Amino acid sequence: MTCDNVQKLTDLYLDSQLPEELTADFETHLATCKSCTSELQSLIQAHDFLLAGVAPAEVSPAFLERTTAKLYDIFADRLHSSAPKEFDRQWTLPFLYEDEPV
Ligand SMILES: [Zn+2]
Structure with missing residues (x-):
């Protein structure tokens, strides 16, 4: 798997929607690529930050x-x-x- 593939599949990976075989390839790439790992960590931090800052909507x-x-x-x-x-x-x-x- 290439860096370009990883970038295109990152959203699916973060949403746990990536098929098993692609998840294995995705994680194998991450184990050898500091650039993609760093990018993924940034996205995870942003994702967690947004989740923590957005309260669930309440409807009266x-x-x-x-x-x-x-x-x-x-x-x-x-x-x-x-x-x-x-x-x-x-x-x-x-x-x-x-x-x-x-
Ligand atoms: Zn990469």
């Missing part, structure tokens, strides 16, 4: 209720479409059916 129940009602109004005509039953829910929003079992 009132906002959720207003948004749900608004979406229901917008898509109400599609909830009662004449589409065949097997396609009934394909193009609708699942949360609109929260009272029904899935």
Whole structure:
């Protein structure tokens, strides 16, 4: 694996989405390349820094209720479409059916 390959695959590696065989090649390259190892360490530090600084978004129940009602109004005509039953829910929003079992 080349430095260019490592740079292109770094995001997948950091997200643990790199296939096993490529992960082995990726890590073998890192073991012999100071430049890629340094670059990866910088990205990991930046990633960890961003994760620590960004609090998870919290949505108030009132906002959720207003948004749900608004979406229901917008898509109400599609909830009662004449589409065949097997396609009934394909193009609708699942949360609109929260009272029904899935
Ligand atoms: Zn390299």
